Amino acid sequence: MKITAIKAREVLDSRGNPTVEAEIQLADGSTARGISPSGASTGEKEAVELRDGDKSRYQGKGVEIAVSGLNKEVNGAISGREFDSQEAFDKQLIELDGTANKSRLGANAMLAASIAYARVSSVSKKIPLYRQLVQRDKYLMPVPCMNVINGGRHADNNVDFQEFMIAPHNAPSFKESIRMGEEVFHTLKSLLSGKGYSTGVGDEGGFAPNLKSNEEAVEVIMEAITKAGYKPGEDISICLDPATSEMWKDGKYSLFKSTKQNYTSDQLIDLWEEWINKYPIVLLEDGLGENDWEGWKRMTDRLGSKAELVGDDIFCTNPEIIQRGIDAGIGNSVLIKLNQIGTIWETLQAVELAQKNNYHCFISHRSGETEDTTIADLVVATNAGHIKTGSGCRSERISKFNQLLRIEEELGANSVFAGKSTFKGFL
Structure with missing residues (x-):
């Protein structure tokens, strides 16, 4: 596993903004790449993306400094060296960066390198990436939570809540x-069109219509599930990510796109409880904001037995x-985003900690x-x-679904579909 070189470059994400790609080559000739995604609604405590700030390039969003750090400093430190594990490689990156939030090398650069190392290791060993990450006898295939209506920061419409899945x-x-x-x-697209709504899509591939209310998004999804021949709650349930940290202002939550109404934490908890009782909602992500720890505790006490309460921000x-x-x-589930922490090894540590304490883990993409x-x-x-990796269209989303189809086919009898067991106790 001797590394001969790491090479980085500036590439583009799904929004056309720059991001970092890293490519690692081993002495045995194996090569592999990793690319870092980017979020729009981000938590305050996320590892830091390193952007150039040069307004003459990509409106300041260039990543040439991050790329240069990999090509020069990191390449100089790891070329010619052998690492016996993902942990050893990622710890080397963390040591080189030397900051608590990965702000010197940039989490975008570090993650691209970390992914490239995991991938090149699997190539060299001639095993699938999932086996390189964790060795098991049987693997669980996931339920795809598809973001079919976009709002909030992910769409230019009047819907306050960010994801309806x-x-x-x-x-x-x-x-x-x-x-x-x-x-x-596709049934939802026809329904929205029939109601005179736009069927243009947002950042994550979900439809982004202007609706009469936030609740109408749930209602039209329920209608689409039924019209497609399925039973809401029995066959297909609903998940929400309202991204409430984006609404937090002066101790209240402002529905800044629709009614301009302000909610206290308890009023918002009341709303979620009303919706969960009324609709087959099995998962609520970021039902309250990242700094509202007292509100989160009250929400968990009231709703923790009724739905999976996922903490993202x-x-x-x-x-x-x-x-x-x-x-x-606080909560009963953790959203897992690679670039929030910045390395594969730390991500696996987060998953292990959550699962050991009987918290669910919800693996997630980013909007970019x-x-x-x-x-x-x-x-x-x-x-x-x-x-969750987006909706039913856009190739940067579908590529993950296609990879899961390949993995399921490859595993055959050595995989089980998670199905209803994922939401056990909430259905």
Whole structure:
């Protein structure tokens, strides 16, 4: 596993913004690449992306400094060296960076290198990436939680809440589950068109219409599930990510796109409880903001037995913060995003900590995605049971679904579809 070189370059993400690609070559001739994604609604405690700030290039979003750091400093430190594990390689990156939030080399540069190392290791050993990440006898294929209506920061419409997802869980396989989801997605398009709504899509491939209310998004999804021939709650359930940290202002939550109404934490909890009782909602991500720890505790006490309460911005895939949440009884699930923490090894540490404490793990893409399919292998490797990687269109989203189809076919009898067990107790 001797590294002969690492080479980085500036490439583009799904929004046409620059990001970092790293390529590692081994002495045995193996090569592989990794690309870092980028988020729009980001947590305050996320590892830091390194951007150039040069307004004459890409409106300041260039990543040439991050690329240069890999090509010069990191390449000089790791070329000619052997690493015996992902942990050893990633710890070397962390040591070179030397900051608490990866701000010197940049989490975007470090993650690209970390992914490239995981991938080149699997190439050299001639094993799939998911086996390189975690060795198991049997693997769990995930339920695809598909973001069919976009709002919030991910769409130029009047819907406040960021993601309305469908979870096709009553299926014998991932292959059949994704078929169910796509059928509802295309049925939803016809329904929206018939109602005179736009069927243009947002950052993650979901439709982005101007609706009469936020709740209408749930209602039209329910209608699409039924019209596609499935039973809401029995075959396909609903997941929400309102991204409430984006609404937090002066101690209240402002529905800045629609009613301009302000909610207290308890009023927003009341709303979620009303919706969960009324609709087959099995998962609520970021139901309150990242700094609203007291509100999160009250929400967990009230709704923790009714739905999977996923912490994204509040946890930031950071083991130290996740442990604080576990100790405080905050939520019952952790969203896992590679670039929030910046390396594969630290991500696996976060998953292990959560699962050891009976928290669910929800593997996630970012809104600024790429063709890199690492999270598809990650969700299988960790037996997380569910993944969100966008809607039923856009190739940077579909590439993850296609990789999962390949993995399921390859595993055959050595895989089980997570299905309803993912939301056990909430259906």
